[in-house]
Amino acid sequence: xxxxxxxxxxxxxxxxxxxxxxxxxxxxxxxxxxxxxxxxxxxxxxxxxxxxxxxxxxxxxxxxxxxxxxxxxxxxxxxxxxxxxxxxxxxxxxxxxxxxxxxxxxxxxxxxxxxxxxxxxxxxxxxxxxxxxxxxxxxxxxxxxxxxxxxxxxxxxxxxxxxxxxxxxxxxxxxxxxxxxxxxxxxxxxxxxxxxxxxxxxxxxxxxxxxxxxxxxxxxxxxxxxxxxxxxxxxxxxxxxxxxxxxxxxxxxxxxxxxxxxxxxxxxxxxxxxxxxxxxxxxxxxxxxxxxxxxxxxxxxxxxxxxxxxxxxxxxxxxxxxxxxxxxxxxxxxxxxxxxxxxxxxxxxxxxxxxxxxxxxxxxxxxxxxxxxxxxxxxxxxxxxxxxxxxxxxxxxxxxxxxxxxxxxxxxxxxxxxxxxxxxxxxxxxxxxxxxxxxxxxxxxxxxxxxxxxxxxxxxxxxxxxxxxxxxxxxxxxxxxxxxxxxxxxxxxxxxxxx
Amino acid sequence: xxxxxxxxxxxxxxxxxxxxxxxxxxxxxxxxxxxxxxxxxxxxxxxxxxxxxxxxxxxxxxxxxxxxxxxxxxxxxxxxxxxxxxxxxxxxxxxxxxxxxxxxxxxxxxxxxxxxxxxxxxxxxxxxxxxxxxxxxxxxxxxxxxxxxxxxxxxxxxxxxxxxxxxxxxxxxxxxxxxxxxxxxxxxxxxxxxxxxxxxxxxxxxxxxxxxxxxxxxxxxxxxxxxxxxxxxxxxxxxxxxxxxxxxxxxxxxxxxxxxxxxxxxxxxxxxxxxxxxxxxxxxxxxxxxxxxxxxxxxxxxxxxxxxxxxxxxxxxxxxxxxxxxxxxxxxxxxxxxxxxxxxxxxxxxxxxxxxxxxxxxxxxxxxxxxxxxxxxxxxxxxxxxxxxxxxxxxxxxxxxxxxxxxxxxxxxxxxxxxxxxxxxxxxxxxxxxxxxxxxxxxxxxxxxxxxxxxxxxxxxxxxxxxxxxxxxxxxxxxxxxxxxxxxxxxxxxxxxxx
Numbered sequence: 002x003x004x005x006x007x008x009x010x011x012x013x014x015x016x017x018x019x020x021x022x023x024x025x026x027x028x029x030x031x032x033x034x035x036x037x038x039x040x041x042x043x044x045x046x047x048x049x050x051x052x053x054x055x056x057x058x059x060x061x062x063x064x065x066x067x068x069x070x071x072x073x074x075x076x077x078x079x080x081x082x083x084x085x086x087x088x089x090x091x092x093x094x095x096x097x098x099x100x101x102x103x104x105x106x107x108x109x110x111x112x113x114x115x116x117x118x119x120x121x122x123x124x125x126x127x128x129x130x131x132x133x134x135x136x137x138x139x140x141x142x143x144x145x146x147x148x149x150x151x152x153x154x155x156x157x158x159x160x161x162x163x164x165x166x167x168x169x170x171x172x173x174x175x176x177x178x179x180x181x182x183x184x185x186x187x188x189x190x191x192x193x194x195x196x197x198x199x200x201x202x203x204x205x206x207x208x209x210x211x212x213x214x215x216x217x218x219x220x221x222x223x224x225x226x227x228x229x230x231x232x233x234x235x236x237x238x239x240x241x242x243x244x245x246x247x248x249x250x251x252x253x254x255x256x257x258x259x260x261x262x263x264x265x266x267x268x269x270x271x272x273x274x275x276x277x278x279x280x281x282x283x284x285x286x287x288x289x290x291x292x293x294x295x296x297x298x299x300x301x302x303x304x305x306x307x308x309x310x311x312x313x314x315x316x317x318x319x320x321x322x323x324x325x326x327x328x329x330x331x332x333x334x335x336x337x338x339x340x341x342x343x344x345x346x347x348x349x350x351x352x353x354x355x356x357x358x359x360x361x362x363x364x365x366x367x368x369x370x371x372x373x374x375x376x377x378x379x380x381x382x383x384x385x386x387x388x389x390x391x392x393x394x395x396x397x398x399x400x401x402x403x404x405x406x407x408x409x410x411x412x413x414x415x416x417x418x419x420x421x422x423x424x425x426x427x428x429x430x431x432x433x434x435x436x437x438x439x440x441x442x443x444x445x446x447x448x449x450x451x452x453x454x455x456x457x458x459x460x461x462x463x464x465x466x467x468x469x470x471x472x473x474x475x476x477x478x479x480x481x482x483x484x485x486x487x488x489x490x491x492x493x494x495x496x497x498x499x500x
Numbered sequence: 501x502x503x504x505x506x507x508x509x510x511x512x513x514x515x516x517x518x519x520x521x522x523x524x525x526x527x528x529x530x531x532x533x534x535x536x537x538x539x540x541x542x543x544x545x546x547x548x549x550x551x552x553x554x555x556x557x558x559x560x561x562x563x564x565x566x567x568x569x570x571x572x573x574x575x576x577x578x579x580x581x582x583x584x585x586x587x588x589x590x591x592x593x594x595x596x597x598x599x600x601x602x603x604x605x606x607x608x609x610x611x612x613x614x615x616x617x618x619x620x621x622x623x624x625x626x627x628x629x630x631x632x633x634x635x636x637x638x639x640x641x642x643x644x645x646x647x648x649x650x651x652x653x654x655x656x657x658x659x660x661x662x663x664x665x666x667x668x669x670x671x672x673x674x675x676x677x678x679x680x681x682x683x684x685x686x687x688x689x690x691x692x693x694x695x696x697x698x699x700x701x702x703x704x705x706x707x708x709x710x711x712x713x714x715x716x717x718x719x720x721x722x723x724x725x726x727x728x729x730x731x732x733x734x735x736x737x738x739x740x741x742x743x744x745x746x747x748x749x750x751x752x753x754x755x756x757x758x759x760x761x762x763x764x765x766x767x768x769x770x771x772x773x774x775x776x777x778x779x780x781x782x783x784x785x786x787x788x789x790x791x792x793x794x795x796x797x798x799x800x801x802x803x804x805x806x807x808x809x810x811x812x813x814x815x816x817x818x819x820x821x822x823x824x825x826x827x828x829x830x831x832x833x834x835x836x837x838x839x840x841x842x843x844x845x846x847x848x849x850x851x852x853x854x855x856x857x858x859x860x861x862x863x864x865x866x867x868x869x870x871x872x873x874x875x876x877x878x879x880x881x882x883x884x885x886x887x888x889x890x891x892x893x894x895x896x897x898x899x900x901x902x903x904x905x906x907x908x909x910x911x912x913x914x915x916x917x918x919x920x921x922x923x924x925x926x927x928x929x930x931x932x933x934x935x936x937x938x939x940x941x942x943x944x945x946x947x948x949x950x951x952x953x954x955x956x957x958x959x960x961x962x963x964x965x966x967x968x969x970x971x972x973x974x975x976x977x978x979x980x981x982x983x984x985x986x987x988x989x990x991x992x993x994x995x996x997x998x999x
Contacts, residue, residue, distance in 0.1 A: 054929070124952040134952040137932065139965065244743040248908075248959045251966065409747075422988050429991050430553070433636065438983040441991070453623040453633040455983035460747045466638065466980040467750065474981065481965040482973065484937040484954035489921050492928050492940070 003184035005037045006191050008048045008202035014038045019210045021181050024091040024331070024360040025324050032085070032181035037207035042217045048202030049141035049170035050223035055200040057138050057168040060495075064166060065112035067197045071157060071165075072108045074189035074196075075101070082185055086151055089179040091324035091360070096287065097152075104152040107159050107450055111166035114473045118496040122482070131487045133497045136480040138168035140225030143218045145239070146176030146183055147230035148326055149290045154470075155179070156186040156206060159450075160228030160253075163475040169225075170203045172218055177210035178327045184208065212238075219243050219250075226479055229254040230292070230470065233383075233461050240464050253478045254464040255457060257383050258411035259296035259390075260445045261404065261435075263428060267418040269305035274312050276416055280389070281316035283444035285364050288323035289387030290330070292456075293412050293445040296383060299400055302370075302393040310368055310391050314351040317364040317387075322356040325386060331360035334386035338365050341390070344380055346373045350391070362386050371399040381408055401431055409459025409466065410436045412445035435459060437466060502683035504536045505690050507547045507701035513537045518709045520680050523590040523830070523859040524823050531584070531680035536706035541716045547701030548640035548669035549722035554699040556637050556667045559994075563665060564611035566696045570656060570664075571607045573688035573695075574600070581684055585650055588678040590823035590859070595786065596651075603651040606658050606949055610665035613972045617995040621981070630986045632996045635979040637667035639724030642717045644738070645675030645682055646729035647825055648789045653969075654678070655685040655705060658949075659727030659752075662974040668724075669702045671717055676709035677826045683707065711737075718742050718749075725978055728753040729791070729969065732882075732960050739963050752977045753963040754956060756882050757910035758795035758889075759944045760903065760934075762927060766917040768804035773811050775915055779888070780815035782943035784863050787822035788886030789829070791955075792911050792944040795882060798899055801869075801892040809867060809890050813850040816863040816886075821855040824885060830859035833885035837864050840889070843879055845872045849890070861885050870898040880907060900930055908958025908965070909935045911944035934958060936965060 002018070004011035013035040020029040037045075059067075075082070083097045092100075114120050118135075126132035142164040146155030153159065156173050164171050175183035187206030194203050207214055219227055219242045227243055227250065229236050236254030243252045264276060283295050298313075300306040325331040335355075342349055352365035364387040371394035374380050380390065394400040404413075413432040417425060432439055437458030448456050448471050456471035457463040463470070468478045490498055501517070503510035512534040519528040536544075558566075574581070582596045591599075613619050617634075625631035641663040645654030652658065660670050674682035686705030693702050706713055718726055718741045726742055726749065728735050735753030742751045767775060782794050797812075799805040824830040834854075841848055851864035863886040870893035873879050879889065893899040903912075912931040916924060931938055936957030947955050947970050955970035956962040962969070967977045989997055 054933075058929070126948065126950045126952040132948060132950060132952040134954060140933075240748065241743070244740070244748075249739065249743075249963065250959075251964060419988075422990055425991055429987075430557070433982060434553075434639075437981070438985060439987065440985040441987045443986050449625065449631060451625045451631060453625040453631040453983060455633060455981045457981075460749075464748065465750060467976070469981055477966070482936070482954045482956075482968055483932060484952060486937060486939040487942050488928075488938065488940045489918075491921055492924055 003032055003034045003181065003208065005035060005041050005208055006187045006206040007041060007045045008052065008205055009191065009195060012041050014041055019177065021089045021179060022328060023088045024327050025358065027328060027359050030088050030181060034180045034184060034208040037209055037214050039217055042207060042214060042221060045172050045205035045207060046141060046218065046221040046223040049172050049205060052170045052200040052202030053140055056170055056203050059199065061115040061118060063197065064168065065116050067193060067199050068108045068112040068162065068166060070193035070197050071190050072105045074193045075157060075186060076105065078185060078189060082182065085185060086179065086182045089182050090151055090326050100150060100152040103450065104157055107153065108157065108162045110450060110473060111162045111476065114476065115166050120476060121496060123496055132484060133493065134482055134484045135494065135497055137483045139479055139481050141170045141172055141223050142479055143224045143227045144171050144173045145215060145229040145231065146174065148176055148178050148330065151179040151182045154230045156183040157190060159471060159475055164228065164479045167476050167479045169479050172224065173206045174215045174218055175206055175208045180208055215239065216242055220246060222248065224250065226250050227252040228478065232256060236464060252464050253468055253470065255292060255470045256461050256463060257292050257385065258458065258462045259381065259383050260293055260410055260412045261297040261299055261407060262295045262414040262416065263299045263400065264416040265418065265421045266301055266303060266305060267421050268416045269300065269309050271418055273305060273309045277309060277312040277316050279444060281313060281320060283446045284317065284389045285320045285323065285387045286446045288325055288362060290326055290385060291446050293448060295414065295445055296389050298389055298391045299403065300391060300393060301396060301400060306393060310350055314366050317351055317366055320364055322358065322361040322363045323387065324358060324361045328360050330385065331362060334362055334384065337382065337384040338388055341367060341380060341384060344377055346370060366391065368393060371395055371403060375403055375406065401427065404431045404435060407435050409462040411456065411458045411462045412436055412438045412440060414440040414443065414445050416442055437462060502531055502533045502680065502707065504534060504540050504707055505686045505705040506540060506544045507551065507704055508690065508694060511540050513540055518676065520588045520678060521827060522587045523826050526827060526858050529587050529680060533679045533683060533707040536708055536713050538716055541706060541713060541720060544671050544704035544706060545640060545717065545720040545722040548671050548704060551669045551699040551701030552639055555669055555702050558667065558698065560614040560617060562696065563667065564615050566692060566698050567607045567611040567661065567665060569692035569696050570689050571604045573692045574656060574685060575604065577684060577688060581681065584684060585678065585681045588681050589650055589825050599649060599651040602949065603656055606652065607656065607661045609949060609972060610661045610975065613975065614665050619975060620995060622995055631983060632992065633981055633983045634993065634996055636982045638978055638980050640669045640671055640722050641978055642723045642726045643670050643672045644714060644728040644730065645673065647675055647677050647829065650678040650681045653729045655682040656689060658970060658974055663727065663978045666975050666978045668978050671723065672705045673714050673717055674705055674707045679707050714738065715741055719745060721747065723749060725749050726751040727977065731755060735963060751963050752967055752969065754791065754969045755960050755962060756791050756884065757957065757961045758880065758882050759792055759909055759911045760796040760798055760906060761794045761913040761915060762798045762899065763915040764917065764920045765800055765802060765804060766920050767915045768799065768808050770917055772804060772808045776808060776811040776815050778943060780812060780819060782945045783816065783888045784819045784822065784886045785945045787824055787861060789825055789884060790945050792947060794913065794944055795888050797888055797890045798902065799890060799892060800895060800899060805892060809849055813865050816850055816865055819863055821857065821860040821862045822886065823857060823860045827859050829884065830861060833861055833883065836881065836883040837887055840866060840879060840883060843876055845869060865890065867892060870894055870902060874902055874905065900926065903930045903934060906934050908961045910955065910957045910961045911935055911937045911939060913939040913942065913944050915941055936961060
């Protein structure tokens with residue numbers, strides 16, 4: 002039985018429990034999770050608030066040691082963690098290992114960031130040095146695990162790592178689809194907190210397969226901000242709850258995207274097959290279950306574009322079917338794909354073959370005329386899974402109009418030739434208005450963890466485009482500037498004292 | 501007749517108009533303002549969206565020239581601007597001149613900031629330099645003028661200056677109490693935009709003395725963020741409207757504060773009279789109409805604190821009455837003061853004498869026991885005007901409990917002696933949790949414009965404590981990170997090119 006983790010303790014006050022499902026077999030996994038009660042939510046949040054008073058005074062070096070120890074404790078679990086991950090997500094071992102490395106890398110990159118105090122944006126007023134500013138943590142953060150990244154965007158993922166790095170306690174809401182994996186990681190964090198002497202309550206992990214627990218966490222007065230990665234519906238619901246509080250709190254929700262890709266005529270003429278192969282891979286990476294999956298391919302209708310669509314279809318056809326993360330995600334994929342197929346003038350280029358194994362999806366490719374896409378916003382909805390839509394435009398103007406009318410996106414990509422470059426200014430400008438990251442001659446899947454990364458974008462890609470969820474600047478979501486005016490040396494934080 | 505300013509043009513499509521009031525005489529000023537219609541709101545916002553496409557590509561140097569030219573054009577108006585300011589606010593000439601200098605200084609400090617590109621937080625991925633990031637403007641910003649700073653926080657105030665500096669067009673909602681001043685400044689901005697060849701629509705100014713126009717602006721799909729300085733009720737209303745949009749937008753509302761001041765026993769014993777004199781000045785500066793006015797003085801009840809209260813009362817009694825900004829603000833002051841006086845166990849130390857001149861307020865000082873203040877949150881409400889409340893606590897624990905239970909504030913102040921310093925850690929920590937700026941042995945009134953300043957704080961001091969409204973970092977409210985991945989040199993913005 003996996004209990005809730007409330008600071009240094011385990012807790013199972015409730016009577017209800019649930020198990021996760023192995024999507025490959027549709028059978029329940031062994032691990033049983035105790036659903037958190039209202040009382041446990043309140044306990045975790047109150048303990049986080051009390052831990053905050055101590056944790057915000059813990060030095061950067063000691064918080065870095067805490068993050069490093071979390072990484073070690075997670076690695077110490079070894080294969081059992083990878084096996085549970087795989088049985089709860091159907092993702093293969095290579096991905097499990099790769100994503101674990103990413104999670105460990107994130108923890109270490111935030112640890113490296115806070116070893117020094119530069120990240121605090123220390124600033125001294127120039128005349129008398131009496132006004133001094135630095136960034137401080139804002140308080141307990143609620144972190145919601147993502148379905149599609151049980152490691153990198155969940156219990157010990159980027160939100161938790163950045164919040165803890167900044168000096169904020171975390172109350173994690175375990176994702177119900179991989180709650181066993183989450184519970185295992187939560188125990189590693191708990192062990193690391195104890196080993197490094199962090200205050201009781203610096204981290205809690207609540208199990209739930211309902212919406213009630215998440216809602217109660219976000220409404221709890223001790224919670225000061227929310228990190229979420231998931232659907233538009235889920236993210237918007239949390240955003241609304243947070244903003245309707247007596248004291249509204251910021252919500253950073255990353256809610257997915259269809260990630261438009263513009264392919265020029267020259268690119269299609271020069272290397273249609275190469276691009277088709279690149280995109281067949283990108284569309285099916287992780288069974289298409291990436292926020293940055295390329296769901297929208299924009300071209301101008303021509304013989305070259307027709308050849309490309311046909312080649313892409315062929316390449317996708319050769320991909321193996323893939324088991325999706327969860328029966329409900331597979332069901333969502335089928336429903337959303339069918340909604341698109343049911344719209345007027347949508348041509349099913351490839352598909353309709355259902356997977357042979359449980360919850361397994363084959364790639365789907367559809368084509369629609371630009372004028373239809375412009376008119377019918379149902380076609381703009383994300384189909385989470387191995388799906389992409391080619392929009393065949395009449396001309397450059399229509400393609401530009403489509404971009405200008407697109408909802409906010411995480412990424413956009415331009416596939417073009419050297420000879421196109423001089424003509425791309427307007428396109429770059431239009432895409433810049435709609436996205437957070439622009440890729441040139443590449444694929445949007447794969448989000449490198451570095452300071453120069455932006456993972457976020459205009460709504461509904463995320464709730465606040467002014468922040469990124471990936472890279473060291475993700476720490477900015479959980480901090481605020483604070484000014485000390487005329488304070489005696491001894492009352493200033495160390496990093497604001499005179500050299 | 502003062503029409504609405506919509507980009508390069510003046511517009512008066514509506515039939516309704518209003519005049520401002522001279523609070524000293526209760527007479528209408530001569531200037532007449534045409535109320536903006538729904539159509540004019542839509543025109544201004546659509547023109548701002550179209551101007552954004554060009555304005556965001558204007559170089560930093562050219563935007564700086566625009567800001568400098570705005571400053572020149574405002575100065576060129578000369579005395580008529582100061583006279584209108586005075587007749588619309590009852591503020592004296594010295595204040596008018598000082599606030600104009602501040603407004604000009606702000607425009608120039610943002611101009612200096614954007615002359616170079618450092619503010620864009622340019623970042624290159626370290627390995628291959630293929631991933632490059634910078635801050636970009638988010639789009640048209642709605643700016644609401646503040647009642648209490650017709651220059652520094654209104655039409656050409658900090659919000660407008662920082663939004664224009666970042667590359668965003670501005671749609672200003674003229675504050676009805678000083679709409680003549682606002683219209684005059686708006687014309688200066690319009691002239692500067694024309695002179696420097698900025699795109700038509702980079703700035704608009706809408707007149708209104710109702711809530712409808714502001715609501716329509718915030719609901720307009722072209723508006724991407726909101727800046728506001730004013731009451732909690734007004735700020736929260738705009739915040740709610742913005743968050744209920746299909747595409748929610750960020751609102752930075754600075755909504756005032758009671759700015760607690762803690763005075764130690766030693767400070768009271770050593771220099772009671774000096775502190776009383778300092779605070780009598782601070783409480784009555786600008787007739788107490790500052791967001792950072794010290795409305796709450798926390799002491800431990802003792803002979804020394806009684807002597808201090810009596811001295812402060814005496815000093816305040818010698819202050820002249822002051823005409824408030826507007827009849828409705830005077831009325832609000834009287835009502836809010838009377839609400840406080842009507843609460844149980846509130847001792848009116850000084851007051852009840854109404855002003856002799858129209859809309860003129862005398863300073864009021866009340867005293868309540870700590871236990872009463874803790875229980876009755878009505879006593880925590882801001883009384884905008886020359887008012888302060890001494891809370892006499894039983895002991896240190898009670899004082900700390902009061903701070904811990906206080907709503908978010910812009911500032912807090914500690915008045916203490918050298919001998920106190922060693923004992924102040926816990927107090928500093930508790931105050932840090934509740935405010936954006938901590939002052940030591942000074943007064944909170946006076947917010948220096950510098951990079952190290954924080955003007956903002958935990959809700960309800962502002963809607964998002966992660967940003968400041970004063971100082972160069974105020975520009976952060978209106979920008980977002982953007983990542984270019986693998987782009988050819990020629991398609992990158994100049995500041996991201998090699999070398």
